[in-house]
Amino acid sequence: MKYIPVLFILFIFCSNAQAQHARPNIIYIYADDMGIGELGCYGQQKIKTPNIDKLAGEGIRFTQHYSSFPVCAPSRCALLTGRNAGHSYIRGNYELGGFEDDKEGGQMPLPEGAFTIAHLMKQAGYSTGAIGKWGLGMFDNTGNPNKQGFDYFYGYLCQKQAHNFYPTHLWENGKWDTLDNPYIKVHAPLPPNATDSDFEKFKGKDYSGTKMAEKTFAFIRQNQHKPFFLYLPYTGPHVSLQAPDEAVKEYLGQFNEQPYYGNKGYASAKYPLATYAAMITYMDKQVGLIMDLLKELKLDNNTIVMFSSDNGVTFDTGGVDAVFFNSTAGLRGRKTDLYEGGIRAPFVVRWPGRIPAGTVTDHISVQYDLMATLADITGTKAPANDGISFLPTLLGKHTQPQKHPFLYFEFPEKSGQVAIRIENWKLVKSNMKKDRNAPWELYDLSKDRSETNDVSAQYPELVKKADSLLRQSRRPAHIRDWEFVNPKF
Numbered sequence: 001m002k003y004i005p006v007l008f009i010l011f012i013f014c015s016n017a018q019a020q021h022a023r024p025n026i027i028y029i030y031a032d033d034m035g036i037g038e039l040g041c042y043g044q045q046k047i048k049t050p051n052i053d054k055l056a057g058e059g060i061r062f063t064q065h066y067s068s069f070p071v072c073a074p075s076r077c078a079l080l081t082g083r084n085a086g087h088s089y090i091r092g093n094y095e096l097g098g099f100e101d102d103k104e105g106g107q108m109p110l111p112e113g114a115f116t117i118a119h120l121m122k123q124a125g126y127s128t129g130a131i132g133k134w135g136l137g138m139f140d141n142t143g144n145p146n147k148q149g150f151d152y153f154y155g156y157l158c159q160k161q162a163h164n165f166y167p168t169h170l171w172e173n174g175k176w177d178t179l180d181n182p183y184i185k186v187h188a189p190l191p192p193n194a195t196d197s198d199f200e201k202f203k204g205k206d207y208s209g210t211k212m213a214e215k216t217f218a219f220i221r222q223n224q225h226k227p228f229f230l231y232l233p234y235t236g237p238h239v240s241l242q243a244p245d246e247a248v249k250e251y252l253g254q255f256n257e258q259p260y261y262g263n264k265g266y267a268s269a270k271y272p273l274a275t276y277a278a279m280i281t282y283m284d285k286q287v288g289l290i291m292d293l294l295k296e297l298k299l300d301n302n303t304i305v306m307f308s309s310d311n312g313v314t315f316d317t318g319g320v321d322a323v324f325f326n327s328t329a330g331l332r333g334r335k336t337d338l339y340e341g342g343i344r345a346p347f348v349v350r351w352p353g354r355i356p357a358g359t360v361t362d363h364i365s366v367q368y369d370l371m372a373t374l375a376d377i378t379g380t381k382a383p384a385n386d387g388i389s390f391l392p393t394l395l396g397k398h399t400q401p402q403k404h405p406f407l408y409f410e411f412p413e414k415s416g417q418v419a420i421r422i423e424n425w426k427l428v429k430s431n432m433k434k435d436r437n438a439p440w441e442l443y444d445l446s447k448d449r450s451e452t453n454d455v456s457a458q459y460p461e462l463v464k465k466a467d468s469l470l471r472q473s474r475r476p477a478h479i480r481d482w483e484f485v486n487p488k489f
Helices: 006-021 050-057 072-081 117-123 196-200 208-222 245-249 272-296 367-378 391-395 460-472
Strands: 025-031 060-066 095-097 104-107 127-133 152-156 169-172 175-178 228-232 303-309 344-350 359-361 407-411 417-422 425-429 441-444
Touching (some): 050 344, 117 228, 117 367, 127 208, 152 208, 208 228, 367 391
Parallel strands (some): 025 228
Antiparallel strands (some): 095 104
C-alpha cells in the first residue's frame, strides 16, 4: 500500500472544510406590517433606521418587490413554500383558539408533507433556525416549525399572542419558556381619564423583541463554524404599541401627539407616535447588533443578509397613524388591500464582494421567489414552485434576468380581491364576495404609482387578458371560507 503523508491528508481535510464553509450563511429578516415608506432608504423622514439603511447602501435595494399576500399568515406560507396566492395552501389568517394563554390555538397549520425553504437549506447542508412570529401552526400539530425543516425555533407560535410584546411566555422547540411578565389583556380599552398607572399596566419586564434578539445572537454563535440559514420574522412594528421606555424616550417631545386609549383595539399607549417610531428604531438596532456580531465572528463577508416585510402598514387600528409617517410612501391601500400600499414591500440585500454596493433595481420580484433564489445560491434542486430566482439581479449580471410574465395575487378576506401585474400594468378586482363578476380596474404604474386613474375602459384587450390569466393562475382553495372566485364552490 502506497504511503500517503499525514500533512497531505490534513491539507485535503482542511481544504474540504474551508470549501464547505465557503457556502454563504443566509439571514432573512422579516418585519411585521412595515410599510415601504417606513425606512430611511425608502424616504422616511421621521423614523430613524440607520442600520437597515446601511444594509441598503452596502448592497442592493429593490423598488418593485412584493409580498405574496396583504396579511401575516398567508404571506409567511407563500414565502416559506414558494407558492403564489392562487396555489398557496394558506390564504388567510384562519384563527384557531383564543387570546388567553389557556386558549392558545394558533392559526391553520402547514400540512404534513409541505416542503419549505428550511427543508431546502437542510438538503444543502445548512443548520436552520427560525426566531420570531411563526403563525403557521402549534407545537402539537403538523405546523410545528421543528417539523417544517427548522432545527431550532424560538418565539411566538400564535399570531394573537404576538399582539402583546410583553407575553407571559414564548416557545422554544415546542416547550413553554416563561417570561417575567403578568398576563395582559391587551385589547381592553382605557377610559379617557386614564392615569399614568393605567398605561403602565400594558408593560412588563421581559420585552419579547429583546428575548428574541438574545436567542438570535446565541444561534449565530453556536453555528458560526458551519453554514446556517436563519429566518427572523420579528414582530415589529405590528401593534400593540409597546416598546421599552428607553426606546420611547428617544422620540418623546418630537411629535405633537395625544394618548391612544385603545378604542380601535390593541394596547393603549400614552405616546402612540413616539412608541411606533421607537418600535421600528428598536428593531433597526437589533439589526445593527446582528451585523456587529457577524463582524466580530469574522462571518461578515460570507453572510447574505436580507430584509423585507410581510405586507404593508396596518389599517387604522391600534393607534397607528400611517398618514403622519407617510408609511406607504404615497401608495394606495394598506394591509388587507391588494393595491400597492398593501403588498409592495421593502427589500434590501447585502452580500459583500458579490452584490455591488449602492445598487438600486426596479426588477419586479415577489417573496415566493425566495425558494428559487436559495436553490440557485446553494446549487440545490428545489421542488416545483412559482418563483423565479433573482440571484442574477443580486449579482448585477449583464445578462437579462428571467422575469415573471405576470404576478398573480388574491385575498379571500375583507371583500374578496384579486390583482394581476403585467409589466407596468396593474389590474385589481374587488368586492368579489358580493359580485364574482365585479369589474377590473386598470392602472399604469409607470405613470400612476398611486393607482388613482382607472384606464380600464381604454384598454379592453388587457381586461380580457386578465380574465384569462385569472382562470389559469389558481386552483380552488381547500376550504370554503377562502374560495370566492370559482362559482362551482
